[in-house]
Amino acid sequence: MSTSVSLDLTGLSAACTFGFKVYQDSELPCAKLVTATAIPDALTDTESMKCYCTNVDADSIPVYCQNDFGFLWEKQYSAILVGRKVICDAAKMEVKTHPVQPLPSGISLPPPATPPKPTSAVVTTTKSGGVAVAGASVMTVIALFLL
Incomplete structure (x- = not known):
């Protein structure tokens, strides 16, 4: 079972894309743990489960995507949250929150999207x-x- 979420960042602002990149960068080491252990079900591997519950950072996504059209990012963000919750519930662990990562220089929050x-x-x-x-x-x- 793969725990990684395949993302489509097409049409997202640079700020929103950055929020998803923060998530991807924090999720990748956890996904590698599952692969490295060769366990077909990530829900039986306590090391990768702990990684998902403590290291995966999706907290920048809603902050930096709030001005993008919701149909471009909310479903993917929801899939990330649900997947992480399933893993953490199985591990009987709380999901750790993370501070919002600062935007790199040259990237700013866009104005609200208008339909x-x-x-x-x-x-x-x-x-x-x-x-x-x-x-x-x-x-x-x-x-x-x-x-």
């Missing part, structure tokens, strides 16, 4: 009783149809 503004749609009724929607996406038309 694109919705386009306005003009809804009119046709002579045959149908509905015409100008300037609307297909999803908007479907949503109006379902109302």
Whole structure:
């Protein structure tokens, strides 16, 4: 069983990517312990379990990703937290918190991400009783149809 989480950092700000890098750098030695012991299930190896509970640092991620779109990072962050909790619960150990790592020079927290503004749609009724929607996406038309 691999305890590493495969990450997709596409579209994340440099600050958010740094938060995930802090996690990856702290998680790698723990993942190597599991491989080195050749135990197929990480939940039976107390040394790697202790490493995950005390050394893995995911605490910078929500701080540095807070201004990025949540759909780009929250699911991955949640998977990290759940995986670590499962391991620490099995080991009957508390998850150690870590101070937020300072951003390297040249990287700053971006402004909050703003979703694109919705386009306005003009809804009119046709002579045959149908509905015409100008300037609307297909999803908007479907949503109006379902109302």
